Amino acid sequence: MSAILAVCGDSFCAMVSDGRFVEEPIADNKPHILKDDLPKVRKVNRNVAVGFAGDTLAAVQVINALDAYDTQYLTLEKIVKILREKALTVTAQPVGVRLLVGGRNRKGQFCLTMLGSAENYEPQTQLARPGAYLIEGACSHTDIAPLLEQQVKPQAAAWRSLDDIAHTLDACIATVAESDRSVNTEYFRALVM
Numbered sequence: 001m002s003a004i005l006a007v008c009g010d011s012f013c014a015m016v017s018d019g020r021f022v023e024e025p026i027a028d029n030k031p032h033i034l035k036d037d038l039p040k041v042r043k044v045n046r047n048v049a050v051g052f053a054g055d056t057l058a059a060v061q062v063i064n065a066l067d068a069y070d071t072q073y074l075t076l077e078k079i080v081k082i083l084r085e086k087a088l089t090v091t092a093q094p095v096g097v098r099l100l101v102g103g104r105n106r107k108g109q110f111c112l113t114m115l116g117s118a119e120n121y122e123p124q125t126q127l128a129r130p131g132a133y134l135i136e137g138a139c140s141h142t143d144i145a146p147l148l149e150q151q152v153k154p155q156a157a158a159w160r161s162l163d164d165i166a167h168t169l170d171a172c173i174a175t176v177a178e179s180d181r182s183v184n185t186e187y188f189r190a191l192v193m
Contacts, residue, residue: 002040002059003144003176003183004051005152005169006100008112008126008134012193013102014162015041015051016169018177019186024055024093026141031182039188048076048103049190050083053138054117058092062099076105080113080123087121098138103192110192112136133159137172142180147172162191 006015017040022031040059041051044066052059065086066079074082080101087097096117105111110128114136115121126134133156137144155168170187177183 002053002056003137003139003142003173003180004040004053004098004100005137005144005148005172006049006051006102006112006135007152007156007165007169008102008110008128008136009132010110010128010130012162012191013049013104013110013112013128014165014169014192015049015100015102015190016166016173017041017051017053017188018173018183019188020182020184021056022182024095026182029181036184037186041188041190043190043192044079045072045074047192048074048079048101049192050079051100051102051190052097054095054097054140055093058087058090058117059097059099061090062087062097076101076103076111076113080115080125084115084121084123087115087117092117095140100136100138114138139176139180139183141182142176144172144176147175151175 021035021038098116101113112134113125
C-alpha cells in the first residue's frame with residue numbers, strides 16, 4: 001500500500017513516499033489499485049513533515065486530525081501527541097499504520113519520531129547528530145530494513161546535496177516497487193530545513 005523513507009541530518013529532514021493507494025486486503029498478490037498519485041508525505045509547517053505507510057484510509061484519518069489546529073504554530077512534540085491520540089481511536093486494517101514525523105523540535109534540534117500500530121503508537125524519537133544521518137523507512141508489504149542497510153546507508157557518505165539524498169531514496173522505493181505491486185514510482189517529497 002505504501003512506502004515512506006526519511007533522512008534527518010542536523011540541519012534538515014527529508015521524506016519521500018510513493019503514490020500508490022490500493023484496497024486492503026490484497027488477494028492473490030494482485031492489488032486492486034484505487035489511485036496512483038496519492039501523496040503520503042505532508043509538510044505540516046516550516047518545522048515539521050509527516051509521512052505514513054500502511055493502511056491509507058486509517059493513516060489519512062490520523063493525519064487529518066492536524067486540520068483542527070492552526071498548524072503554523074504546532075511544534076513537533078505537539079504534532080506527535082495529536083497524531084498518537086487520534087491514532088488510538090482509529091481502527092486500522094491488519095497491515096497496520098506506520099507514521100514518521102521529522103523536523104525541528106521545540107529546542108530547534110532536528111529529530112525523527114516513529115509511531116506504529118504494532119507498538120500501540122508509542123513514539124520513538126531520535127535526535128540527529130552532527131556528522132551522521134537518521135535513516136528510517138516503512139513499507140506495508142515489504143521489509144524495508146534490509147534495503148535501507150544495503151542500498152541507502154552505504155551511499156550516505158557520498159551525499160553532497162539534498163538532490164543526492166532524494167535520488168537515493170527514490171532508487172530505494174523503485175527497488176521496492178519492482179517486487180511489491182502495492183508500491184509505485186510516483187514520488188512525493190517533503191523537506192524541512
